[in-house]
Amino acid sequence: MSEKTSTHPGAAGRAVTAGRPTALRNVVLVGHSGSGKTTLVEALALASGAVNRAGRVEDGGCLSDYDEIEHRQQRSVQLSLVPVDWGGIKINILDTPGYADFVGELRAGLRAADAALFVVSAADGVAGATRMVWDECAAVGMPRALVVTHLEASRADFDEMTELCRATFGGEDPDAVVPLYLPLYGTPGADGHAPVHGLIGLLSQRVFDYSSGERTEREPTAEELPLIEEARGRLIEAIIAESEDESLMDRYLGGEDIDIKTLVGDLETAVARGTFHPVLAAAPAAEGSKQGLGTVELLELITGGFPTPAEREAPAVTTPEGKPRPVLACDPDGPLAAEVVKTSSDPYVGRISLVRVFSGTLRPDETVHVSGHGLADRGHEDHDVDERVGALSAPFGKQQRPLPQAIAGDLACVAKLTRAETGDTLSAKDEPLLMEPWSMPDPLLPVAIQAHSKADEDKLSQGLARLVAEDPTMRLEHNQDTHQVVLWCLGEAHVDVALERLRTRYGVQVDTVPHKVPLRETFGESAAGRGRHVKQSGGHGQFAICEIEIEPLPGGSGIEFVDKVVGGAVPRQFIPSVEKGVRAQAGRGVAAGHPLVDIRVTLLDGKAHSVDSSDAAFQTAGALALREAAADARIDLLEPFCEVSVMVPDEYVGPVMSDLSGRRGRVVGTEQSGAGRTVVRAEVPEIEIGRYAVDLRSLSHGTGRFSRVHLRHEPMPPQIAAKLRETAEDGG
Template sequence: MLICGLALAVASSALCLSYHNKIGISGSELGKESAKTRNVSALVSSKAFVNPLIRQKESFTHLDDRFSHYSSTSKRHQQLGAYVEDLTALEAPLHRYRNIGIIAHIDAGKTTTTERVLYLTGVSFKIGEVHDGEAIMDYMPQERERGITITAAATTCFWKGGYRKVPQHRINIIDTPGHVDFTVEVERSLRVLDGAAAVFDGVAGVEPQSETVWRQANNYSIPRIAYVNKMDRPGASFEKCIEEMEQKLGTTPVPVFIPVGAASTFQGVIDVIQKKFYKFDKEKDSFDYTEAPVPENMQDELQHYRVHMLENAAQASEELLEQYLANGDLSDDQIRTGLRIMTLANRIAPVTAGSSLKNKNVQGFLDMVVDYLPSPCEANKMSVHTKEDESDDTSPSESKPSVRKFNETQLTFDTMNFDLPLAALVFKISHDTQIGTQAYIRVYRGKVSVGDVVYNPRTKKANKVQKLLFIHSNERKHLKTAHAGDIVSLVGVKDVITGDTLCNEKDQVLLESMEFPDPVISLKVEPVDGNELERMCDVFRKFMKEDPAFRMHMKPETQETIISGMGELHLDIIVDRMRREYNLPVNTGSPQVEFKETFVQPAHAEGRYVRQSGGRGQYGHVKIYIEPLEQGSGVQFQNSITCGAIPQEFIPAVEKGARQQLMEGLLAHYPVTDVRVTLLDGTFHIVDSSEFAFHTATTMAVRDAAREGGIKLLEPIMKVNVVCPLANFNTVRGDLLRRRGQVQTIRDGFGGVKEITATVPLQEMKGYITELRSMSQGRGFYTMEMSHYHSVPPVVQEKIVSSNLKPNK
């Protein structure tokens, strides 16, 4: 396997100095150690950090030779506008790729930052402003009208360095939403990214959704840098933001650029490594800067942050530590190498500061992306299932590929060998009226070309790739080939969903997929024109393929169409898209909370469906056992029959009957969850038994078990973060308690406000924004996200069942 060297992957030509030959680090070795330990002391003591790995030079020499070949056969494509024949020809070898996401709380400046990056790197000729509805990355009408990001948008740019020159790097950027209703977009983006840049509002600090997306990145062990934005705003505080990163995120922030001044006095930034002051013109919103001496009043602060930086960089290896202890300092290149190692090990988060709206220090932001975030060959390991020999067939009722046929291993693909078999992950689906279904993929191994046949282990079907597309926002450029490390979309692959693996049929693998939260709120919908019901349902099915957090179902007792999502805004966008994109207006009911049901205690039950009155009849008889499971277990089915009491051909009908009845509900028509149904015994008739009979007998048994075991309602509990003036604190806190809330933490926030974190039932949060504004004279605001499901109090359950829904007979 070709080895990726961390020291040589740092975006600085100076990293070829002899020093780095002494402390050469392989990306695969680092990934191995960091994945196992995530502990700096273990990393420092490991000889993997100090043994010379001379072969890393050979690996990168090989890559550069290959890159030179591509460059010699392909001229620069002006603004990516030409037909791109080979994505790897786009001016950067793989170890100079950066696949990153920009993550943050809503209104922290993610899209504004991305727009500046596109302008600064020459991808766009005009800066698109979010507040003017002209942002390139916010291309949906709903995004431009609301000034928020709704769907993750991808683009690519190239960077040769800002404050110092580096070899050209290719940066694939995914701009993610900041609103909690669209957290799923962040989740699936992070799954395919190698690094992330977290943007923080310099005034508001670390906000609730910032904590959420940071935790999501933690789940995938994604290295991060941090950008404190809006330093030109009144009330901005770099120090306070750094403090909150430590307290709320549990990370170690290491400032690489520190601001000079704040609000109206914000002048620019100091490079802590090079000890240089980059001064921007306060009167002009320009990217231009001048180098100036570090102000006298900033010398102590610079020294403070530099010592902090040196102490963290020195922990990366024994040689760096010895050098620092002996001399009290490290060279600039040694500092960057140490910080990069620590960042990739998820031990620190390098921090910069600036003002994207005023075009100040976007250069430093890009320099840090190149310097400290990983290339695809340095990315963390993932769970991969490799195919075993064919054995017993998978149950027909299973919708996912049988993991039992695959061996699970943790591995890092040899991304630099494009001749290996294909392995790619589908992380997003979209539908286009002109070209049809697009599957957005991250290629992890090998390559894929137009005309190739790719295999989907879930559907067990192979499809021919009709088109490969390079994505820039909502624009498309045709490709012929995409390689490991690339993020592209393809057309022609049918029946794909988010989380599918695409591979070669002869070399089957299953990449680690994604898990998404269940919806928490529902709406009744109906088309304005009653004749459009079927078309409306077809469109909703397309939306379900695009959005894993969106669901649609028909209520069996009323034949009403119900759509479910992560919040009112989420469903509002869905309904608006239906009207705009498909010219299909719909009427909606009031939002309803998505309750669930579960068993109170285990129960045995028996179901018998017999219709024998002469001729061919019906006969099905089952004995089952249903037991409650821990939260998050879902519905499980287990067949414990071993002696053929029920023929194998009828077992799928039993499972289908159980799942269908549980989905319809047993108390108030809400789906039952967190239970295991075990088929214990039964009988059959050699002539009269049928799938229908066993299906019906099982539904009868499940209803009987519900009467014996008892059913309780579960309600979604939200994590609510409220910010209010100190004068209104007691009133706001009391109101949360009145809503059955439980206060978790109380913090002092910026500017004399209180921050309250509480868990509150979603049912009690209806109309809360109006109440909060009234209690705080319009100065309070809140955010909320799904926390967990919990049992509904008996009094509340009785009210819900009796007033809202008819109980099952």
């Protein structure tokens, strides 16, 4: 990395193909919605020469956020890849959505990248969800840097923002979060706010002035020198400390003037180790300018300070059968191991898979083995098949630019992989591998849907299958109890995008309907019933009479059937028929149409006819007897309870516990989960947490997470059961 003015020849929109892993950088942009990630991507592409004007490619199309849904919603909803070239190094920039509903796209970006650039807005501060992602990156040692945007805002202050970043991200070592450059302010305007028009390099002690629309370099003035001295000292001490260069620290403390080349080398080491986090500033280019504030500095940090793919350890691999394999090296000549990090559909090309190659070289038209991926519970089947790779390309806006190959460390789009889904591994067909999957959040917001018309019904199944194949954070459920088709999503925005994609991309219009929770019924008291099924209409008739007794059982007991018939009142061959009829009626319910559980049914007596009795007749009699017993007994509704585990920062524990209590929940305990975070465990009726994914996000300002596990069914309070029955009777 260098602070000198770059002599980079702009890529001019060409797709650059790196020849070796050391000439590659993969960086993911992370930040809350509205922090300026997409604008920054466009500014970096403009500065590198990849586009001819801000946000536009050569054909006039948008560089990013080109999806129709993104245009309509005015926000990023999917992971996008923008490759640019800087000084002969290919940078794969992964732009991620900032909204919490699309955290699956963010996780995919983190998987594909080797370093993260956290984008924070000087106008908005740091969102709690951004801190959570920072902690995730810290847990795996991912190199991180910070870039401050929106410095043009009236209340923006770079120094205050840097201190906030130190407090938020520094943890036990806030000195590891320090600026590499200081902003150079111009003359204050009428509102008193001074615009930032340049940067002061603390290591080089040079000024990079952007006020003319072009980046120029000069010596600092006498007034600017005092600004540099103190900040430069803190920066140098942090670099030396985080790089753990003890000999250099001794030299520095002894008063020796350390040369820039040595300092830059230690900075690169500290950043790559994931222990030093430089702070930079950036702003988009003004109209007619070729370089936005700080874009050159960012590109030089990425190419010089961020690690190459060869410096990052690949995910663990096994055979598809689970046998461990050696750790993969980032070697173009090694065994092929690539991973699908995103799946999308193009109306003309078909399915397109964004792939990160971790080892070997992926080439067009070769046959690969597809393995994956253990998400059968979300509607994704496991794969263990061979497929032929289609064309390889590098995305650039709506364009797909052909690639001759993708080497270890690179990313590429692969066409026509009809079976591969997000998370699947591509490997050599004669040496199949399976990569350890990355963590995906559980979708916990249910939305029940039904086809809008008969024509939509014919296309619904295929449309849903293709939708779920693209998004591993979505789960498709065909509920056998409620007979509903349910999409489980991460939030309301996730739902909106899913339904719009069904309509616009797959031509399926659906309606949302109230989500039903699978309830149960049980007898609240003992009861008896008599089933009489006697019919005669010429020829063989139907004759069956049985008498039963019902007793409630503890929860989870199911249905027991006991035979206490004496004297052959019900012939032995028809006793199973009575049981079959009882169980069939129990499955249909006896009061509100919910399955009947937790009872003992005892067959006491009955009558049969030598000619007219039959299996079907006694099945009907058994069902009638159960219904008669229910008519004179108290029938309780049972609702499912879940064990809910909520992890939130300590300051939200009280509000979360109060909220759970208001949902008829029983808090059963709390425990610490790392510094400043607590897990609250509670047992809550499932009917009360249908929208908890949305409500918890609001309650905890985006910092809370929860999981749920089914526990059991418990009796529903009579007043709530009565309301449900009234709603059912009204057709609601």
